[in-house]
Amino acid sequence: MAVEIDPIHQFQIHNIVDLGAPGGVHLGFTNSAAFMVGIVAAIFFFLTYATRGRTLVPGRLQSMAELSYEFVASTVRSTAGNEGMKFFPLVFSLFMFVLFANFVGMIPYSFTVTSHIVVTAALALVVIGTVIIYGFARHGTHFLHLFVPSGVPAFLLPFMVVIELISFLSRPISLSLRLFANMLAGHIAMKVFAGFIVMMTAGGVAGFFGAVLPLAMVVALTALEFLVAALQAYVFAVLTCIYLNDALHPGH
């Protein structure tokens, strides 16, 4: 039993380049940052390489690029209307980043960027910041009507305003929490079941054959994680559209 099993180890952040502490803040180029740069580069090269031919009848890569474009475009149109298409670049960037980050995390020995709440919270704050800034810029104080639901009796109105306020504040939290928690829990579950295999094979012949059970579980979990990876990127994009729709049409 000399094998060390640590399901949390995969999430450790370490500095690749230590930049010291200019101005009292410790800075460093971490493995997380390196993966993020890599993901952005991968998206850039995938999209430019796939669309280099611009053939009328798309090849495999080009049709993948076109599919991702059309998928996000139809999501934006169906949830935020045609007006929402002005936010298409933002939604598409977020969707592709989360999708690639989740899938890169599925490669063995790689690092899952979206399993850190710092990253997902930053993405969620970008979305909510856009909603608030655009909402006030476009509608002025009328944007505050978002917090005043119509058709509510006067004596209930104060409660409803507070509830609407809390529900608005909970948006960035639910947006970041869901992505982070799903990726973290999924990857830990996979590591734990993989650890069972190692432990059981160390326990003689019976354990060796018994290890088939956790192995089957790991195979099933891997498939599930691929589904979750794509699904979470989709949910992130849909919710971004729904919140942006509030910025476009604040009146309830």
Add this chain to the structure above:
Amino acid sequence: MDDREKTDGQGSAGKPELSDSELSGRLRGLGSALQRVQAERKAEEADPKADPTSTASGMALAFRLGAEFVAGVLVGAGLGWGIDYVLGIAPWGMIVFLLLGFGASVVNMMRAAGEFGRKTPPKGGA
């Protein structure tokens, strides 16, 4: 129907040559059968997703509802704790805002459940 039965009967009798009218009758029968199948297929497609609970979008909705519920309660608790800390009225701020947060999360969940079922973009006040 009549038309088809007649042509079928003749076909099974093994008559080698068919007259033009019989052929066009068969064609009409085939055309109407095709139309019926196409109409059925169209009706199936127009049907709103037969069982949303077993599809990927159903799973997406489940993820969303879970996180929505947790987040509302968390924000309520956080606000209550902050108000207690600033005004020094513990535990009343926490009690009131935890309940309000619970209410907000239920509101959010109901809104989420409604929004995923609706496919058309919401226009203005709704």
